[in-house]
Amino acid sequence: RHYNFCAGPAALPTKVLERAREEMLDYHGRGLSVMEMSHRSPEYTAIAERAEQDLRELLAVPDNYKVLFPQGGASMQFAMLPYNLLGAGGTPNFLYTGIWSKKAIAEARHLFGAYVAASSEANRLTAVPRQDEIALTGDAAYLHYTANETIGGLEFDYIPEVRKADGSELPVVCDMSSSILSGPLDVSRFGVLYAGAQKNIGPAGLVVVIVRDDLLDRARPDTPTMFNYKLMAEQGSMVNTPATYSWYLAGLVFDWLKNDVGGLEAMDAINTRKAAKLYAAIDDSELYSNPIAPLNRSRMNVPFVLADERLNQPFLDEADAAGLLNLKGHRSVGGMRASLYNAVPEEGVDALIAFMADFEKRRG
Numbered sequence: 001r002h003y004n005f006c007a008g009p010a011a012l013p014t015k016v017l018e019r020a021r022e023e024m025l026d027y028h029g030r031g032l033s034v035m036e037m038s039h040r041s042p043e044y045t046a047i048a049e050r051a052e053q054d055l056r057e058l059l060a061v062p063d064n065y066k067v068l069f070p071q072g073g074a075s076m077q078f079a080m081l082p083y084n085l086l087g088a089g090g091t092p093n094f095l096y097t098g099i100w101s102k103k104a105i106a107e108a109r110h111l112f113g114a115y116v117a118a119s120s121e122a123n124r125l126t127a128v129p130r131q132d133e134i135a136l137t138g139d140a141a142y143l144h145y146t147a148n149e150t151i152g153g154l155e156f157d158y159i160p161e162v163r164k165a166d167g168s169e170l171p172v173v174c175d176m177s178s179s180i181l182s183g184p185l186d187v188s189r190f191g192v193l194y195a196g197a198q199k200n201i202g203p204a205g206l207v208v209v210i211v212r213d214d215l216l217d218r219a220r221p222d223t224p225t226m227f228n229y230k231l232m233a234e235q236g237s238m239v240n241t242p243a244t245y246s247w248y249l250a251g252l253v254f255d256w257l258k259n260d261v262g263g264l265e266a267m268d269a270i271n272t273r274k275a276a277k278l279y280a281a282i283d284d285s286e287l288y289s290n291p292i293a294p295l296n297r298s299r300m301n302v303p304f305v306l307a308d309e310r311l312n313q314p315f316l317d318e319a320d321a322a323g324l325l326n327l328k329g330h331r332s333v334g335g336m337r338a339s340l341y342n343a344v345p346e347e348g349v350d351a352l353i354a355f356m357a358d359f360e361k362r363r364g
């Protein structure tokens with residue numbers, strides 16, 4: 001297999017795919033594939049429950065949080081969140097740090113309104129707003145932010161903490177699509193956490209939502225059935241037929257993280273090393289550069305540009321031929337982007353760095 005630096009759908013661990021292949025036709029002697037199982041069968045129920053249990057263990061999810069496995073991608077959460085959290089009115093407040101937070105803001109605004117409480121616009125999306133720059137509306141219902149902007153390569157170095165004017169706690173809602181499971185996390189700091197699966201979890205379409213119990217009673221009365229977190233929680237994310245196979249694959253990834261990698265602290269150390277060496281290689285070169293403030297450089301998505309744009313296509317062609325896939329930056333920003341999610345092994349990053357140095361020597 002080649003090294004896949006795609007931003008999403010992203011690389012999956014080879015071991016996970018091998019296990020899925022082994023179990024594909026005949027799951028544990030049952031004579032059928034997981035894809036063909038009833039979601040209500042005892043076999044499938046065990047798969048689903050194990051996946052949730054392993055995720056809870058990995059992230060040390062406190063007991064007063066529900067873990068949901070809805071469908072529709074992270075983008076559907078942009079709408080589900082305001083429906084579920086605005087039952088008592090108020091305005092969702094947002095931190096604007098890049099393209100994904102912008103989309104979340106646009107959807108909330110389109111539905112029930114939105115307010116930008118702090119923004120990275122003034123520094124051209126190269127650093128996140130600091131805690132003391134966050135200025136909420138008096139009627140703020142929650143604060144939403146994007147932990148890691150996948151396209152810009154901008155990552156929060158802290159978890160915002162916000163209070164209402166009367167001093168009471170305001171829920172923090174976080175899009176963690178491109179950084180969840182990259183390291184340990186204090187779930188108790190959040191009201192709702194969500195992530196599209198196709199980076200560090202599994203196949204696209206599936207979503208993981210982790211929501212604090214007391215927020216399940218805040219849904220607007222017009223919330224569509226399939227959007228309703230409380231119903232989902234009550235029915236084990238099986239209000240309708242869930243994305244059974246994707247959920248199973250997510251479970252294999254959780255198992256891999258626990259038993260092959262050794263948990264999120266071990267994953268964290270590997271991810272820190274991978275990103276540090278790639279950024280160092282970029283900073284040490286004359287050809288490559290990355291504009292993000294060092295404190296907010298993403299560990300998962302490393303965008304970089306070449307000093308001479310005419311070298312972009314040769315860079316991509318030669319990288320592809322060397323088995324280094326999907327390095328092209330997002331169409332809205334151009335340049336390159338190497339996504340270093342959990343499943344990209346350290347040897348893949350070493351190979352990329354060696355290729356970049358060689359390319360610069362020959363063409364730079």
Ligand code: PLP
Pocket residue numbers: 007008072073074075076100146148149150151175176177178196197204205
């Ligand atoms: N949020 C972030 C940070 C993302 O990176 C993405 C997708 O890449 C999304 C949301 C949207 O995810 P989906 O395509 O699953 O709707």
